[in-house]
Structure formats: C-alpha cells, structure tokens
Amino acid sequence: xxxxxxxxxxxxxxxxxxxxxxxxxxxxxxxxxxxxxxxxxxxxxxxxxxxxxxxxxxxxxxxxxxxxxxxxxxxxxxxxxxxxxxxxxxxxxxxxxxxxxxxxxxxxxxxxxxxxxxxxxxxxxxxxxxxxxxxxxxxxxxxxxxxxxxxxxxxxxxxxxxxxxxxxxxxxxxxxxxxxxxxxxxxxxxxxxxxxxxxxxxxxxxxxxxxxxxxxxxxxxxxxxxxxxxxxxxxxxxxxxxxxxxxxxxxxxxxxxxxxxxxxxxxx
Numbered sequence: 001x002x003x004x005x006x007x008x009x010x011x012x013x014x015x016x017x018x019x020x021x022x023x024x025x026x027x028x029x030x031x032x033x034x035x036x037x038x039x040x041x042x043x044x045x046x047x048x049x050x051x052x053x054x055x056x057x058x059x060x061x062x063x064x065x066x067x068x069x070x071x072x073x074x075x076x077x078x079x080x081x082x083x084x085x086x087x088x089x090x091x092x093x094x095x096x097x098x099x100x101x102x103x104x105x106x107x108x109x110x111x112x113x114x115x116x117x118x119x120x121x122x123x124x125x126x127x128x129x130x131x132x133x134x135x136x137x138x139x140x141x142x143x144x145x146x147x148x149x150x151x152x153x154x155x156x157x158x159x160x161x162x163x164x165x166x167x168x169x170x171x172x173x174x175x176x177x178x179x180x181x182x183x184x185x186x187x188x189x190x191x192x193x194x195x196x197x198x199x200x201x202x203x204x205x206x207x208x209x210x211x212x213x214x215x216x217x218x219x220x221x222x223x224x225x226x227x228x229x230x231x232x233x234x235x236x237x238x239x240x241x242x243x244x245x246x247x248x249x250x251x252x253x254x255x256x257x258x259x260x261x262x263x264x265x266x267x268x
Contacts, residue, residue, distance in 0.1 A: 002046055004037040011053045017062050021052045024066050061190040071115040074122070076145050081137030082112040083198040084190060088255045089175050092229050092262050093119050095253060096173050099225045102126055104170035107219075109160055109212055110134075112198060114142030116173060118151040130169075132158035135195070160208075161215040170221050175229040176208040177201050205230075206237055213245050220267040227264035235260030 004026075008018040023033055025048045026041075052065050063069040063084045069076055071085035072093060078084055093116060100106060103126050108117040111131035121129045131153060133139050139155050146153050156163055179200040185191055191199060201207040209230060216226045226247065230238050235252035242250035247265030255261035 001040045003040060004033055007041065007046065007049060008037075011049075013053055013056045017056055018053065020062060021056065021065060022049050025049045025052065059189070059192060061193055063190075064193060069113075071113075072119045072123075074119070074149060076113050076115045076118070077141055077148065078113050079137075079141060080193065081135060081195060082141050083175075083194055085113055085115040088257075088261055089116065089229060091253060091255050092116065092173060092175060092227060093123075095227050095262055095264065096120060096171060096225075097123055099227070100124060100127055100171045103128065105168070105221075106130070106171045106173070107132070107164075107167075107169045109172065109174035110176050110198075110208075111142050111155070112138050112175070114145045114151075114153070114155070116175065117153045118142075118146050118149055120173075121151040121153050122149060130154040130156070130167075132156050132160070132163065134159045135197075138198075160211055161219060164219065167219065168221055169219055170224045171227070172212075172216050172220060172224070173227045174212050176212060178205045178209060178230045178234060180205040180231075205234060206241070209234070209238060210241060213241050213247070217245055217247075217267060222267060224267050225264055226267070227262055229262050230260070232259040232261070235263055238263035239265075 004022055008015055011018040025045050055065060061084055063078050064080055067077060069078050069085050072090055076085055105128045106120060108131040111117055111133045117129045117131040120127055139157055142155055177198055177200050181200055181202045212228055239250045239252060242265040248268050250265035252260050252263045
C-alpha cells in the first residue's frame with residue numbers, strides 16, 4: 001500500500017516540493033493532504049506524481065511543473081516561455097505604487113508573465129497600465145494572467161519602445177535581462193530552464209538598461225519616474241547611467257537581503 005507519506009518520503013526530492021507536486025496531482029490543499037497522508041493512493045496518481053518527481057530530480061523548476069507561482073499574494077500562470085516571478089521583484093512594484101500619481105499612465109517593459117503590470121493595476125485601479133514584450137509566448141501568458149485576475153491592462157508586442165511611437169507615460173518600470181553573458185549562475189538551478197533571453201543581454205548586463213534609460217527620456221512626462229530592477233552589483237553603474245541621461249534624484253533601493261535591487265530617477 002502506497003500512501004502520501006511514503007510517496008513523499010521516497011521521492012528523492014525536497015519534501016516541500018514533493019508535497020506541492022502531490023497536492024497538484026490530487027487536486028487538494030496542504031491541510032487535506034496532511035489529514036489523509038496515511039490513506040492509500042490510486043495507481044494513476046502515483047504514476048503522475050512519479051513523472052513529476054523525475055522531472056524535478058532533473059532540475060526542472062517547481063513553478064513550471066505546477067504551472068503557477070505566487071507573486072504579491074496572487075497566483076500567476078507561468079511556463080518555460082517566461083521568467084519565473086521572484087519575491088525580490090515585489091520591491092519594484094512597491095516603489096512604483098508609491099510614486100505613481102493618481103490616474104498615472106504606466107508602462108512595463110519586458111513584461112514576461114505580466115506579474116508587474118497586473119499587480120499594479122489590481123493594487124491601483126486608477127492607473128492606466130500598458131505592457132510590452134518582444135516574445136509572443138510571453139504575451140500569451142501575460143494575457144492569460146490578466147484575464148484570470150480581471151486586470152484591465154493593454155498588452156502589445158514590441159522590442160522595448162519600438163512599437164510605441166510617441167506615446168507618453170507618467171511612470172515606466174522594467175525588470176529587464178541583466179545577467180552578464182557567461183555568468184556561472186546561468187548554468188545552475190532554475191535558471192537552466194528559464195528563457196535565456198529573459199535572463200541575459202548576452203553582453204555586459206547593462207545593454208538593455210542603457211536602451212531603457214535612453215528611450216525613457218523622450219517618453220516620460222516631466223516629473224515622471226523610471227524604475228528598473230538589476231543585479232546586486234549594478235547599482236553604481238545604473239545610477240551613473242541615469243545621471244548621464246539627465247535624470248535627477250538617481251538612487252538605488254535594496255531588497256530584504258540588503259542587496260542593491262532597483263534603481264531609478266526622475267525626468268526633470
């Protein structure tokens with residue numbers, strides 16, 4: 001007799017991961033699983049769990065196996081076509097919410113799963129939110145999340161600002177690819193399975209940040225903020241790029257680990 005308890009114990013993967021995968025297979029929550037962990041499981045459930053556990057042992061991210069990841073206390077659909085939302089990015093959202101004036105027109109560049117613009121719209125219904133991505137796969141997932149969470153945002157395909165003509169915004173945010181080409185982290189953990197173009201600019205890690213800053217100067221309203229996420233060691237370079245482009249109050253904010261995470265400035 002195979003029970004949930006024995007299946008999890010013998011899975012060869014982290015117990016928390018195993019429990020989440022089994023909950024997915026059985027369509028139950030954690031409380032139900034804990035209360036029934038000594039009951040026999042059906043053969044088809046055991047087989048489906050075994051297939052997921054095999055993929056997890058090979059390193060595939062749990063978020064992709066579950067098809068969902070929590071961000072800002074909401075569940076967002078994810079898949080191999082988008083970056084997995086991470087809690088560090090919630091800092092970018094919090095900073096944007098605090099700096100967006102009433103009724104602000106907001107743009108998210110490189111939206112991926114859509115977790116940033118959807119969250120901004122749901123937290124601040126007064127905002128007029130648009131988001132772009134060059135990937136049609138990413139836009140499909142972002143549209144799915146916007147619909148599922150009932151967030152009224154505009155999505156369009158664009159290579160950064162290319163398809164936006166002379167549109168103006170009061171706030172621009174972005175979590176661009178900023179990992180340096182060849183960084184060892186790209187071959188480790190979840191990053192091995194995430195879309196490479198969502199992780200690195202295949203250069204010095206600042207190529208996309210330069211493009212975002214350069215394009216923002218013509219598209220931000222006077223007094224509008226540009227905010228973007230970056231690597232732990234890119235704060236000084238980001239502030240220098242902002243200052244060189246004429247932004248004022250260029251600064252960097254740290255995440256909960258005390259690492260530089262978001263930089264931004266105001267268009268005067």
